Amino acid sequence: MVRGRRQARNRDNHKAAPPLESAHAPHLAMTPRDPAPALPPDSRAAHSTPSERWPSAAPPLGEVLPPPLDPAVPRSHTPADQNNPGAPMRQSPEKHPFRGRNFYGRLKGKTLRPMQQEYLDQDLKPLAPAGVSFTDNPQRTRVDPAAWFADPRPLWLEVGFGGGEHLVHQATLNPGVGIIGCEPYINGVAMLLGKIRDAGVENLRIHAGDVRDLFEVLPDACLTRAFLLYPDPWPKKRHHRRRFVTPEHLVPLARVLAPGAQLRVATDIPDYVRQTMKEVPPAGFTCLNPARVDWYAPWPDWISTRYEQKALREGRTPHYLTFERNAA
């Protein structure tokens, strides 16, 4: 029964939409394994932003704190906590899978290969940002993310990094930036850890859990860029409120982004574009490429993700939207 429902949901989620305006999307002609083609300079201009600012220069934005945790509510843990051998057992995983929050995605897929389990056992803990998991910081006090890196640097965030190809790509391109990746799907985390070993990058910190754990403890205006790449589409209308581009996620995201920070959103779902254009600006952002004709050019430093490759194979059209966090 549960299996049947899950299969039906997967079918819904992956239904191919007719390609949109492919005349404006010349890069879509590429085969799945082709690198993204170089773009003419004017198509890149749609995504240009003012130069990065240092997080500490930003004045505090409106304080929007998550509701205080009720110690009486039975708590379970994110995958990050579950990886911690000292963490208390889940008390009620079905009812409180994420400490009273709803999370509808997958936490685990196929059985991990022994090598992937080794990555998780050996590499995850040293890369976990201190004070983010519930086990590490049950009082949910604010953390200093600058302390996660050896020297002061701009900090970026990737929400839901999937297999981690974009995260490692950006870390390689930007060794002077500290990038925090959040992903509750433990198989994706294991894949990322393998890529980190191969690439040898040292400027990543990984929270193997929900990005809302991070939002709870980050100070205001501490990040200068965020990536939301192919967020779960939730195609059924009654599930649209599960999408990331809802105030539940956008308000705390806006709080932790510094004025002038860039938010990049990629999606292959036209209705997700509609909801993003509707919901993101009121949360405190300005769209830098509001014209439809500019939605089809990837960013100059883009690498196609696993999910984008799947979308292309299934005939869906990628859209790339860039927003800038407004000044307070």
Ligand SMILES: C[S@@+](CC[C@H](N)C(=O)[O-])C[C@H]1O[C@@H](n2cnc3c(N)ncnc32)[C@H](O)[C@@H]1O
């Ligand atoms: C459709 S996949 C896309 C993965 C990847 N960005 C790509 O383009 O291949 C969306 C990912 O977002 C993750 N996700 C969903 N909700 C999340 C949350 N609240 N915090 C962090 N990650 C989340 C899911 O686990 C899933 O791996």
